[in-house]
Every structure is written in structure tokens, then in C-alpha cells.
Amino acid sequence: MRPDADGNDGSQRAIRDAIRDAIVDRRLMPGTKLTETDVGALFHVSRTLVRGALQALAHEGLVTVERNRGAFVANPSPGEARQIFATRRIIEPGILAEAARHITPAHIRQLRERLLDEGRLMNERGQSARRAEIKASGDFHLHIAAMTGNAVMQRFMDELIARSSLVIALYGQSTVSSCGHTEHMNIVDAIEAGQIDRASRLMVHHIHHIEADLDLRARRTHELRDALLP
Amino acid sequence: MRPDADGNDGSQRAIRDAIRDAIVDRRLMPGTKLTETDVGALFHVSRTLVRGALQALAHEGLVTVERNRGAFVANPSPGEARQIFATRRIIEPGILAEAARHITPAHIRQLRERLLDEGRLMNERGQSARRAEIKASGDFHLHIAAMTGNAVMQRFMDELIARSSLVIALYGQSTVSSCGHTEHMNIVDAIEAGQIDRASRLMVHHIHHIEADLDLRARRTHELRDALLP
DNA sequence: AAATGCCAGATCGTATACAATCGGACGGCA
DNA sequence: TGCCGTCCGATTGTATACGATCTGGCATTT
Incomplete structure (x- = not known):
């Protein structure tokens, strides 16, 4: 019942879940910059996958993305x-x-x-x-x-x-x-x-x-x- | 490439909206394959942006993505x-x-x-x-x-x-x-x-x-x- | 000294390149 | 003829390259 209908295999999915857990668990403070290169280095993947994960999280409202500035842990008002x-x-x-x-x-x-x-x-x-x-x-x-x-x-x-x-x-x-x-x-x-x-x-x-x-x-x-x- | 006259990050958003409208308006039949290269050619952009748009639509449930097979217009059961x-x-x-x-x-x-x-x-x-x-x-x-x-x-x-x-x-x-x-x-x-x-x-x-x-x-x-x- | 202009490093946005995988076509074989 | 294994083109997955944009500091000017 969970053959990942999203079609995203482990990599991108894993990154997304890891970041989400970290945000929800508050190991990542709101406002923290999520630099694509840095995150990619942590997970040993390229920026491509990181971007996908960050965009997905932005869709969920846990991350905010500002054009030409990058992604940040959401800081809800x-x-x-x-x-x-x-x-x-x-x-x-x-x-x-x-x-x-x-x-x-x-x-x-x-x-x-x-x-x-x-x-x-x-x-x-x-x-x-x-x-x-x-x-x-x-x-x-x-x-x-x-x-x-x-x-x-x-x-x-x-x-x-x-x-x-x-x-x-x-x-x-x-x-x-x-x-x-x-x-x-x-x-x-x-x-x-x-x-x-x-x-x-x-x-x-x-x-x-x-x-x-x-x-x-x-x-x-x-x-x-x-x-x-x- | 082209500094999209829209002013904001129009490219990917524009593609996403265009596809969404087409799906909701039923100009794209459910099950239709959305080949990244083809869509990209239509909008004169690279696969990168198309992928982003398709992933976003998948998140909204209007498109289904199957790994290594591609994106399709959703065919809700x-x-x-x-x-x-x-x-x-x-x-x-x-x-x-x-x-x-x-x-x-x-x-x-x-x-x-x-x-x-x-x-x-x-x-x-x-x-x-x-x-x-x-x-x-x-x-x-x-x-x-x-x-x-x-x-x-x-x-x-x-x-x-x-x-x-x-x-x-x-x-x-x-x-x-x-x-x-x-x-x-x-x-x-x-x-x-x-x-x-x-x-x-x-x-x-x-x-x-x-x-x-x-x-x-x-x-x-x-x-x-x-x-x-x- | 404060304000402004400018340059360099960092980071992002997009395109492209290369590898992995899939699906169909073709041909061999019973 | 019908079935099955193999190959090739098409398409996706991921990485990398390159131009664009922002940020922060330094030098210059007033």
C-alpha cells in the first residue's frame, strides 16, 4: 500500500523526509538557510535532487523559497x-x-x-x-x-x-x-x-x-x- | 535565457499553470503521457523546468509520475x-x-x-x-x-x-x-x-x-x- | 566619518551532458 | 505460425556546467 505513488525513489524522498523530520523535531531552527550545495554535500547527492526536495517541502509549507536567495526553514507568522x-x-x-x-x-x-x-x-x-x-x-x-x-x-x-x-x-x-x-x-x-x-x-x-x-x-x-x- | 516579461519566476509557474488549465479544461485527456522533452519543446524551455512543473502537479494530484516511465495526466479511480x-x-x-x-x-x-x-x-x-x-x-x-x-x-x-x-x-x-x-x-x-x-x-x-x-x-x-x- | 559606488565571492536558475532504464521491434527457433 | 530472447531507440534520473543575481566588504568621494 505504499509503493510510493509519487514516483520519487529513495534519494529525493529520503532527503525530503530527513529535512522534514529535522524541521518538525526542531533540530533545524526556523529561518535557517538551506543552501543547496551544503545539503547536497551532506547527503552525497547533487543540487538537482536537493532542489526537488526543497520544492516539495515548500509546497508543504515547511520551507520558504525566495527567488535568487534560496530556501529557508519556514518561520510561520x-x-x-x-x-x-x-x-x-x-x-x-x-x-x-x-x-x-x-x-x-x-x-x-x-x-x-x-x-x-x-x-x-x-x-x-x-x-x-x-x-x-x-x-x-x-x-x-x-x-x-x-x-x-x-x-x-x-x-x-x-x-x-x-x-x-x-x-x-x-x-x-x-x-x-x-x-x-x-x-x-x-x-x-x-x-x-x-x-x-x-x-x-x-x-x-x-x-x-x-x-x-x-x-x-x-x-x-x-x-x-x-x-x-x- | 529569456527574462520572462512576467516579472516574477514566471517560467516554471507558467508551465505548471498552463498544464493545469489544460487538464482541468479537459484538453488533455487523462492518461496522456507528458513527455518532458515534448513539453519543454512546446514552451521553449529545458527539461529541468518541465520536471519541476510536473512534480508540482503530481503533488496536487493532477499528474501521476511513475519512476522511469514518466508523467501522465491523472486518471483518478x-x-x-x-x-x-x-x-x-x-x-x-x-x-x-x-x-x-x-x-x-x-x-x-x-x-x-x-x-x-x-x-x-x-x-x-x-x-x-x-x-x-x-x-x-x-x-x-x-x-x-x-x-x-x-x-x-x-x-x-x-x-x-x-x-x-x-x-x-x-x-x-x-x-x-x-x-x-x-x-x-x-x-x-x-x-x-x-x-x-x-x-x-x-x-x-x-x-x-x-x-x-x-x-x-x-x-x-x-x-x-x-x-x-x- | 558617513555615504555611495564598485568589485569579488557565493549562491541560485537554467541548460546541457551522460548514464540508467524501459519498451517495442526484430529475428531465431520450436 | 507462434513464442521467446536480444538489441536498439526513446525517455527518464542524476550530475555538472555556465550565466545571472545577490550579498558583503573595500575603496573612494564628499
Whole structure:
């Protein structure tokens, strides 16, 4: 089911995924220049493949490309961040309802296992634990999307979650809100109880809470260029 | 080579847009091979730019790329078509609600003007009129999405509408349903009356009707390759 | 000293070159 | 005749070459 319909073989795909992971994991800071030659040297490939990967990432919104200047790790503005979460609030309740129609007890079990891992991560401290926590939190939403069996939707969600992770890493307060985990649990409970409406409402609130835990007022840019130019 | 009078990075974008329009307008039949050299010759550019454009279109789902075989105009399966419309049914009611919060009388007037054009096209016969009608119908949905002021959402809708147009061109019956136009009018009426819930319901039904007017049972492929391989 | 003009290095945009792969045609063989 | 293996042209995948453009520093001017 995954013979790469994109047609891109390992090389370009591998580069794209590696950079994406690095961005989402925040090992690459927003605004970082992604020089084609340098990236190519790291992966032992030519600029051609790197360019392809960067263009794909630009399409996903994780990288911005400026003509004759190059590619940079995306530095989403607060406005962009709000749009991302607004989009999620529109889409995800619908996804939940659709997923509920296809759900099996096995799926529920899978979700609960995820939640256990999530809970474990929550109790750890440190950078890497926090990163893992952000990732796990996103995976929860992706797993629900996967249950719809709708590949189109799933691709949209992939993009939204990746960009959300970037935004959270950027604007998240150091005091991580621990309510996300319990909210996930509540959502699964509601799904299992067949209370889809309630689950959808919980999901909307949950996304609201994620956004509310960010500090979107102060723009954390020291790059005047993209602070002044739109 | 030529400093493209467009001013911006016109070359690759121009090629991509030209091919996209051709696909959505159905001047390029699904399954048509898009040989890099040939396309490049048409636009007087090298394969490099063509490849970029084709990869971008592949990302949008309008083109499929098979490794070592090349790019083809997408030939969406009935299953894919259903996923596209299912996604629209999930997203568009939410878009409608969001758009309603930003709407002004000027917007309503714009929508009504669109509808007049649509009505005019409906009364004409012939291939090109039908194509224009499909396009106008999609534009209606895109305009509503634009009113949300949410660029993320808008990009998703761009993709969904483009793919929908392709699907309609592929699987649409020759007897075009004329109810789409009146449904659009009813939706605008509901929005103007402030009955957002009703408008959303109408929108869902409308999308259902569009899908119901397709013949998604018989796969119209004579390409055994992609009929047999998943 | 501040501002301006100019040059050089770095980096990108595009074209082209070369290698890898595929698909069809041709011819041998049962 | 029909089938199968082999070869060749066509097309793609990747790398490299070369001109265009930007950036930053240095020298010159006021």
C-alpha cells in the first residue's frame, strides 16, 4: 500500500523526509538557510535532487523559497499559525465523524496504546522528551485521520500536523500544558461510547486549547527582512 | 535565457499553470503521457523546468509520475473520486460557516454576479460551454473559500476543486444536471438571510448531488497497467 | 566619518551532458 | 505460425556546467 505513488525513489524522498523530520523535531531552527550545495554535500547527492526536495517541502509549507536567495526553514507568522489552527478546527471534527463510521475495537485499542506512550513521555523532562511529546500529540490526530481510509484527507492532515508541530515548537511556552493528554483520552472515551457529537466538540475545544497555549503576540523573529516585507 | 516579461519566476509557474488549465479544461485527456522533452519543446524551455512543473502537479494530484516511465495526466479511480468528494463534504460546510463571519454585502453581490454568468453558460450547448460551466461551478466554491481569508484552507480548496473538475470531466454523464446552479443560488440566499446552518446543510447536499450525477461504477480505463496494478 | 559606488565571492536558475532504464521491434527457433 | 530472447531507440534520473543575481566588504568621494 505504499509503493510510493509519487514516483520519487529513495534519494529525493529520503532527503525530503530527513529535512522534514529535522524541521518538525526542531533540530533545524526556523529561518535557517538551506543552501543547496551544503545539503547536497551532506547527503552525497547533487543540487538537482536537493532542489526537488526543497520544492516539495515548500509546497508543504515547511520551507520558504525566495527567488535568487534560496530556501529557508519556514518561520510561520502568528497569522499563519492562526490559519493553520483555524483550518484544523474546521476539518478535524468532520474527520472524527467520518473515522467513527469506520472504527473497530482494534482501532480503539491502538489509540489507547498511543495514549499510554503519550502519558509516559509527559512525565519526563528535557528537550528531547518535549519534542517527542509534540510528535506523539500530532500522531494521535494523524491516527484518527488514517481511520477514515481517505488518502486525500490524510495528506492534508499530514501537512497540517507537520506545520502545527513547527508552530508549537516556535511559539510554545516553556510551561507545557499537560491537559492535551487528558483531552485526548476524553475524546477516545467519547468515541468509544458512540457519542460522536460530543467527541467532535471535545476535539474543537482541544485544538482551541493547543492554540491558546501558544504565545502568538510577540513575533520571535530577528530577521528584519521577513518582518518588514510581507 | 529569456527574462520572462512576467516579472516574477514566471517560467516554471507558467508551465505548471498552463498544464493545469489544460487538464482541468479537459484538453488533455487523462492518461496522456507528458513527455518532458515534448513539453519543454512546446514552451521553449529545458527539461529541468518541465520536471519541476510536473512534480508540482503530481503533488496536487493532477499528474501521476511513475519512476522511469514518466508523467501522465491523472486518471483518478472511482475510489479516489469518492474520497475527493467526501473530503469536500467535510471541509466545505466549515468553510461556509467561517466565510459567513467575514462576509460583506459586497461579497454577496460578487457571488450573485458569478451566478448570473453561470446561468448564462447553462443555456448554451456544446463542449466548450460545458467546460466553462464546470469551471464556473468550481469558481463559486473557491470564491466562498477566499472569503475566509485563510490561505491554508484556500490552497486545499484549490486542489480539491481542480481534482473535482477532472473527475467531473471524466465521469460526468452527458446529461448535465442543471440543479447545481439553483443550488448555488439557494446557498447564497441562505447566507444572505444569515441562516448559516441551513446554508451548510445545503452545501453538503449540493456536493452529494454533484457526486450522484457521476457514473462512478464503470471504470473508464483502457490502460490495463493502472487497472491491474493498484 | 558617513555615504555611495564598485568589485569579488557565493549562491541560485537554467541548460546541457551522460548514464540508467524501459519498451517495442526484430529475428531465431520450436 | 507462434513464442521467446536480444538489441536498439526513446525517455527518464542524476550530475555538472555556465550565466545571472545577490550579498558583503573595500575603496573612494564628499
